Structure formats: structure tokens, C-alpha cells
Amino acid sequence: MSGPAAASADEGSPTRLAQARRRVAAAFSGDGELAAAVAGFSPRDSQREMALAVFDTIAERGTLIAEAGTGTGKTFAYLVPALLAGGKVLVSTGTKTLQDQVYAKDLGTLIRALGLSVDAALLKGRQNYLCLQRLSRTEAEGRLPSRQDAEHLRSIVRFARLTATGDRAELADVPETAPIWPLVTSTRENCLGQECPRLDECFVYRARRAAQAADVVVVNHHLFLADLALRDDSVRDFLPATDTVILDEAHQLPKVAADFFGTGWSLAQLADLAQDARALGLAKAAGGAAWVALSQAIEAAGRNLRLLLAESGLGAGARIALDRCPAKAPLRRGVAGVDEALAALAAAVQANAGRDVELDALGPRLAALRAEIAAWLAALDDSAVPEQAAEAKEEDGADQRVRWIAVTARSFTPRRWRRAPPSPVPASGRCRRGS
Ligand code: SF4
Numbered sequence: 001m002s003g004p005a006a007a008s009a010d011e012g013s014p015t016r017l018a019q020a021r022r023r024v025a026a027a028f029s030g031d032g033e034l035a036a037a038v039a040g041f042s043p044r045d046s047q048r049e050m051a052l053a054v055f056d057t058i059a060e061r062g063t064l065i066a067e068a069g070t071g072t073g074k075t076f077a078y079l080v081p082a083l084l085a086g087g088k089v090l091v092s093t094g095t096k097t098l099q100d101q102v103y104a105k106d107l108g109t110l111i112r113a114l115g116l117s118v119d120a121a122l123l124k125g126r127q128n129y130l131c132l133q134r135l136s137r138t139e140a141e142g143r144l145p146s147r148q149d150a151e152h153l154r155s156i157v158r159f160a161r162l163t164a165t166g167d168r169a170e171l172a173d174v175p176e177t178a179p180i181w182p183l184v185t186s187t188r189e190n191c192l193g194q195e196c197p198r199l200d201e202c203f204v205y206r207a208r209r210a211a212q213a214a215d216v217v218v219v220n221h222h223l224f225l226a227d228l229a230l231r232d233d234s235v236r237d238f239l240p241a242t243d244t245v246i247l248d249e250a251h252q253l254p255k256v257a258a259d260f261f262g263t264g265w266s267l268a269q270l271a272d273l274a275q276d277a278r279a280l281g282l283a284k285a286a287g288g289a290a291w292v293a294l295s296q297a298i299e300a301a302g303r304n305l306r307l308l309l310a311e312s313g314l315g316a317g318a319r320i321a322l323d324r325c326p327a328k329a330p331l332r333r334g335v336a337g338v339d340e341a342l343a344a345l346a347a348a349v350q351a352n353a354g355r356d357v358e359l360d361a362l363g364p365r366l367a368a369l370r371a372e373i374a375a376w377l378a379a380l381d382d383s384a385v386p387e388q389a390a391e392a393k394e395e396d397g398a399d400q401r402v403r404w405i406a407v408t409a410r411s412f413t414p415r416r417w418r419r420a421p422p423s424p425v426p427a428s429g430r431c432r433r434g435s
Pocket residue numbers: 130131132133134186190191192193194196197198199202203204205
């Protein structure tokens with residue numbers, strides 16, 4: 001299991017750094033600050049050794065890749081030196097569960113044990129926070145497919161009045177997979193940003209502002225890498241001001257990076273768009289177009305594509321490179337059908353331009369999705385050419401992307417990413433392994 005990779009530090013004076021280093025060593029001893037304040041703490045040589053290696057790396061503004069065995073107490077071993085070295089710290093975890101644990105449990109415990117005055121913040125991806133604008137719209141629309149959705153919506157409306165963070169993890173009543181969530185949370189594509197009438201009270205922006213002001217920010221790899229891949233801007237805003245970056249569970253990075261250093265689209269995205277187009281069209285420009293028929297056509301095209309996947313030999317669980325797709329013609333037909341339905345909606349949105357800001361926002365969203373789909377249609381045509389010709393083209397630098405298709409029981413996601421995603425950890429640095 002990988003431990004943290006830590007880089008950079010505030011430029012403290014040699015004396016201050018030496019004092020801080022002694023304090024790190026002492027904190028992990030049998031009569032140190034941790035033993036005095038943390039119930040059940042017992043000193044471990046491996047934990048102290050890792051903590052000192054992390055501290056030295058921070059002091060040198062270097063890079064460390066550390067691997068430590070179970071029971072080392074890795075979280076304390078990177079948090080204590082990071083806290084005592086000072087400066088702004090970013091911790092990224094592999095899972096949201098560990099993220100919540102580091103923020104809610106370990107950080108608080110250590111800040112108290114070390115008697116520090118440190119402001120910490122938790123930051124998750126925007127889909128984890130209620131979107132007040134979309135919640136109001138969904139509530140006003142009042143049309144939900146099932147009674148359970150309506151019950152969930154009532155719980156969420158009550159929760160929105162009480163919560164300080166808008167973090168949906170605080171609402172245990174509504175399961176994480178409930179279909180209501182996409183209707184009351186935002187994506188980068190459907191967020192109104194500066195145009196939003198609820199911007200001042202927006203939970204997403206509040207969490208980002210708190211993160212920018214904090215000394216220690218805890219994120220997860222999905223958010224960290226999504227932002228590095230320029231898909232959103234919450235981490236990128238404060239990363240340049242960060243002195244120390246710690247990537248816990250770093251062995252999970254390649255898989256997460258593969259998802260984010262690329263572009264793609266999905267059937268879920270189509271369903272969201274169809275739902276938004278129907279709701280917004282009826283609410284803001286009723287009579288301006290046949291909104292219900294247009295959104296139904298998109299949903300039908302999505303269903304048709306799903307059927308054609310089977311004809312293309314892509315069953316649930318398939319995750320293959322486009323080049324290896326057994327039969328591309330049915331897939332191309334399905335994708336072209338989706339594009340046709342989107343084109344009809346784009347024309348309707350264009351014809352109603354200027355009537356409402358949210359309706360207008362569908363325009364760029366449709367354009368981005370159609371551009372991605374156009375690239376796939378071109379790739380489906382291109383991939384019919386002999387492999388050697390395709391390779392020659394890539395060597396020319398004309399196309400350095402790899403295209404993959406992932407199919408599950410509920411989703412279809414074509415993705416493409418560059419052949420060599422940039423490494424989040426610099427190639428040079430030290431490597432430590434302990435047990
Ligand atoms: S700014 Fe975006 S996320 Fe925030 S309330 Fe408005 S639409 Fe929702």
C-alpha cells in the first residue's frame with residue numbers, strides 16, 4: 001500500500017526547522033504530546049521514522065514516496081510533520097470515507113493534541129453539495145417519476161433549511177444512489193456560476209471559499225485530479241498557494257487519473273440534459289418549442305444506442321479500446337441517432353435564445369456534448385482504416401488520444417485520453433519503504 005508523497009514546505013529558518021523536527025520526534029515518543037493526549041496511543045519506531053522522513057522532505061521542499069505496512073499509523077505520520085512544518089497543506093485521500101475520517105477525526109485530534117491554532121477545511125466535488133437553484137426548480141416543477149422520489153425531495157428540502165454545509169453525506173435518509181440527487185445537485189455544465197441568483201448562499205462556492213482561507217484542506221483524488229485536468233476550478237484556485245501536498249492511498253492515483261485526464265460523455269449525461277431541457281423549456285419558454293417531444297427523442301436515442309451496444313458486441317461489464325470493438329457499424333448508428341436528437345434540441349434552444357438565462361445555458365452545454373460526440377463519430381469512421389495507417393497518423397501527432405468504451409448495467413461511457421497522462425508526482429525524489 002502506498003503512503004503519502006509529500007512535496008514542498010514553507011521556508012522556515014534553520015533554527016525553527018530544527019526545533020520543529022525535534023518536536024516531531026518527541027511527539028511520537030512514549031512520553032510525548034501524542035501519548036499524553038490521544039487515547040490508546042503507543043509509540044512505534046516505524047511511525048516515528050516515517051514522520052521524520054516526511055518532515056525532512058517538507059523542509060527540503062522535496063518529494064517523498066513512502067510505503068508503510070498496516071499498523072504503522074500513516075495518517076498521524078504525515079499529518080504531524082505537515083502541521084508542525086507550517087504553511088498551507090493539501091491532503092488528498094483515495095476515498096471519501098478516508099477523507100471524512102482524516103478531516104473529522106484525525107486532524108481534530110492532532111490539532112488539539114499539539115495545541116495548534118490551525119484552520120482546516122473539507123472540500124468535495126460539487127456533486128456532493130446541494131444546489132439550491134436546482135433544488136428550487138425541482139420543487140417548483142413538482143413532477144417526479146415516483147412517490148419515493150417525492151419523499152426524498154421533501155427530506156432534502158427540510159435538510160436544506162438546516163444544514164450549514166449542504167454536504168449530502170449529512171443526510172442519511174436519502175441513499176447515495178437515489179435518482180433525485182442529480183436533480184438537486186449541480187455539474188460543471190449546468191451550474192450557472194456568476195449568473196446564479198443563489199450564488200451568495202451557494203454551498204459549493206461557500207466550501208471553496210472556506211478551502212481557500214484554510215491552513216489545511218482535505219480533498220479526495222477524484223476532486224484533486226479532476227481539477228488538475230482543468231475540468232473544474234476548486235483545487236486549482238488554491239494549489240499554487242499550497243506548500244505541502246500529501247497524497248494518501250497514492251496507489252489509487254493511476255486508476256483515478258485514467259478517468260480524469262481525458263474527456264468523454266455518457267448516457268447519464270444525456271438523461272440529465274433531456275430532463276433539464278424538458279423542465280426549463282416548459283417553465284421558461286412554454287410554446288417556444290415541443291420541449292417534451294424533444295427531450296423524449298433524446299431519451300429514445302439513448303435507449304436505442306443501448307440496444308445497439310449489444311449488436312456491437314458490447315455487453316455490460318465491457319471496458320475496451322475502440323480499436324477492439326467487435327462491430328463498429330451499429331455503435332456508429334446509435335451515436336449518430338443521439339447526435340440527431342441533440343441537434344434538434346440545439347435548434348430549439350437557439351430559436352428561444354434570450355428568453356431565460358438557464359435555458360440559454362443549455363446552448364454551450366449542448367455544443368460541448370455535440371463536439372465530443374462528433375469526435376467519436378469521426379473516430380468510429382477513422383477506426384475502420386487499417387491499423388498501420390492509424391498508427392502512422394498518431395506518429396504524425398495528428399491524434400495522440402486513446403479511446404475507450406466502458407459499459408455497465410446502467411451506463412455507457414465513451415472516453416478518450418492522452419497516451420501519457422501527466423504524472424501528479426514528479427519523477428525525481430526519494431523512495432522509502434518500511435514495515
Ligand atoms: S452557483 Fe451553481 S451550484 Fe451554486 S446554487 Fe447556483 S447553480 Fe447551484
